[in-house]
Amino acid sequence: MSAPPSPVEKIKTASRLLRGTLAESVADPLTGALRDDDTQLIKFHGSYQQDDRDLREERRQQKLEPAYSFMIRTRLPGGAATPRQWLAMDAIADEFANGTLRLTTRQAFQVHGVVKRELKATIAAMNAALVDTIAACGDVNRNVAASSHAGGSTLEAEVLDWSRRLSEHLLPRSRAYYEIWLDGRKYVDSAAGPTPVDAGAGEESEPILGPTYLPRKFKSAIALPPVNDVDVFSQDLGFIAIVEAGRIVGFDLTVGGGMGTTHGEPATYARLGSVIGFLPPERLLEVGEAVVGIQRDFGDRTNRRHARLKYTIDDRGLPWFHEELARRLGGALAPPRPFHFTGSGDRFGWYAGENGLWQVTLRIPAGRIADRDGAPWRTGLRRIAAIHQGHFRITANQNLVIADVAPAARAGIEALLREHGLDLHERASPVRLDALACVAMPTCPLAMAEAERYLPSFVGHLERLLERNGLAGEPLLARMTGCPNGCARPQLAEVALIGKAPGRYNLYVGGDARGQRMNRLHRENLDEAAILAEIDALFARWARARQPGERFGDFVHRLWPSGPIDAGAAA
Numbered sequence: 001m002s003a004p005p006s007p008v009e010k011i012k013t014a015s016r017l018l019r020g021t022l023a024e025s026v027a028d029p030l031t032g033a034l035r036d037d038d039t040q041l042i043k044f045h046g047s048y049q050q051d052d053r054d055l056r057e058e059r060r061q062q063k064l065e066p067a068y069s070f071m072i073r074t075r076l077p078g079g080a081a082t083p084r085q086w087l088a089m090d091a092i093a094d095e096f097a098n099g100t101l102r103l104t105t106r107q108a109f110q111v112h113g114v115v116k117r118e119l120k121a122t123i124a125a126m127n128a129a130l131v132d133t134i135a136a137c138g139d140v141n142r143n144v145a146a147s148s149h150a151g152g153s154t155l156e157a158e159v160l161d162w163s164r165r166l167s168e169h170l171l172p173r174s175r176a177y178y179e180i181w182l183d184g185r186k187y188v189d190s191a192a193g194p195t196p197v198d199a200g201a202g203e204e205s206e207p208i209l210g211p212t213y214l215p216r217k218f219k220s221a222i223a224l225p226p227v228n229d230v231d232v233f234s235q236d237l238g239f240i241a242i243v244e245a246g247r248i249v250g251f252d253l254t255v256g257g258g259m260g261t262t263h264g265e266p267a268t269y270a271r272l273g274s275v276i277g278f279l280p281p282e283r284l285l286e287v288g289e290a291v292v293g294i295q296r297d298f299g300d301r302t303n304r305r306h307a308r309l310k311y312t313i314d315d316r317g318l319p320w321f322h323e324e325l326a327r328r329l330g331g332a333l334a335p336p337r338p339f340h341f342t343g344s345g346d347r348f349g350w351y352a353g354e355n356g357l358w359q360v361t362l363r364i365p366a367g368r369i370a371d372r373d374g375a376p377w378r379t380g381l382r383r384i385a386a387i388h389q390g391h392f393r394i395t396a397n398q399n400l401v402i403a404d405v406a407p408a409a410r411a412g413i414e415a416l417l418r419e420h421g422l423d424l425h426e427r428a429s430p431v432r433l434d435a436l437a438c439v440a441m442p443t444c445p446l447a448m449a450e451a452e453r454y455l456p457s458f459v460g461h462l463e464r465l466l467e468r469n470g471l472a473g474e475p476l477l478a479r480m481t482g483c484p485n486g487c488a489r490p491q492l493a494e495v496a497l498i499g500k501a502p503g504r505y506n507l508y509v510g511g512d513a514r515g516q517r518m519n520r521l522h523r524e525n526l527d528e529a530a531i532l533a534e535i536d537a538l539f540a541r542w543a544r545a546r547q548p549g550e551r552f553g554d555f556v557h558r559l560w561p562s563g564p565i566d567a568g569a570a571a
């Protein structure tokens, strides 16, 4: 007998294309929470119900319901935002959220701490700035990531444009979002600025995603070599731009990447995407749709831990996937073409674009933009947005590019960066510049350990250990997450901590710095002292036995192609 559909499938089926009882749940004044089923459906609208975990115990003792609030995530293909949109998000952070903005690892904004009675006004305020939240979460194609470091080149603009088209093409067609949050209207861009228009009426259908949407979240990205800033091999669906004679002649297709695992469940695993073919640019939407269609039709709808495209492919085999894709496309794709990535990190500081304009990439640790003592970053960025004539790009490394700055405007922006301490890129060590951490505590319900809040001190320890071993200033890609879901893509770092319990982590080492090789579990369930002792011993070996210029991850991989190194052994 085949397994029954998962409970979330039942909720989607009964939801009338993502409506459920969301409107009633949001309007209910008696609780700060939604009805259970609606907590699943609201994800498709770009929001998660959360509660402040720092306050849980205190509230429980006071016999109060948890301090419910909502995280709202935007859909922002390629992380591109105008200065007006920046200003709108900044105002929303104060008016409705916890006074901070979070730049995510998929180039979106997140705000935290929005209470239920202000959800509708918050989502409406975002839309009024032409920032929507549709399909930012849920079992759909999420925000489409796109490389953001080609310095304002035409290639970069082309890749950004494809990310927008792919995102639009794969969006849900249901009007539920407009009905629930915008009273049946949608905002369009016009000469007069964002203008509300009727979102339409009549029959609805979901020709691409299907009436019950996808079996699980689905992620896609477009990379522009030589920079793999979007970690294209971690995506369900990836496109690698192939540039010949200065133009994009097509894309290599990658399928089946994914990072999420569950501790102690070997049936769940991280997987790098497989490169399976080459397509001309004009086929990008058709091929993306076909890959989504395969996952829609064959993905596992009975077990959500086994429902990503990576499992669909591994269960049936890549040859099957090739065949099924060829069947849908009316023929096989051409063989992949060569590409070369040099790194997955961001390009910090000022650099000139080929369009004659300047770009500056700022380091924003863990993507958190707040006003803190000595670092009034939100204020600084607000003042920059008020004068900036170009645009902003959120990077997939949680950083920010102020893009397309006219030569005459550079000095003014530079002065504002210095005045507000936003010039960290000029002062920080390479390991501090490149480190990533997911959100984790206190908002993420799945966190087992700290990540964002622990990042600064952990990086400080790494800096000291590097220095102690004569390695100060060496680049090192370090990432950490509060659980094995992989939101900061820790599996693709040279050294990574993955949370196991409060104050305890699994230590992973040996990834490369181009996002093309995953790291391996080195030691399990360590406290800070044990983590630092292990890393110190590994750094000592690296310092002693590295080949010229050899990075830490490559060194570890050379010594340890298939199992943990004994940190005590002679190199």
Ligand code: SRM
Residues within 6 Å of the ligand: 048, 050, 071, 073, 103, 104, 105, 106, 107, 108, 109, 110, 136, 142, 143, 217, 219, 234, 257, 258, 259, 260, 261, 308, 367, 398, 437, 438, 439, 440, 443, 444, 445, 446, 485, 486, 487, 488, 489
């Ligand atoms: Fe994630 C769940 C935050 C990128 C894999 N992720 C969550 C939730 C929503 C927790 C939850 O389900 O209740 C986290 C909300 C925390 C909070 O308080 O904000 C969360 N994920 C994030 C963000 C904000 C991390 C960040 O520090 O930037 C990223 C938002 C990206 C965006 O704008 O859309 C984020 N999440 C990722 C990535 C990286 C990526 O996509 O490039 C991954 C690994 C890639 C992948 O999907 O395989 C990732 N998140 C997960 C998973 C594991 C999925 C799996 O296949 O097992 C979960 C849990 C789940 O889906 O059940 C999860």
Ligand code: SF4
Residues within 6 Å of the ligand: 438, 439, 440, 441, 444, 445, 446, 447, 448, 451, 481, 482, 483, 484, 485, 486, 487, 488
């Ligand atoms: Fe939460 Fe885990 Fe994602 Fe971190 S990796 S944000 S702890 S789900």
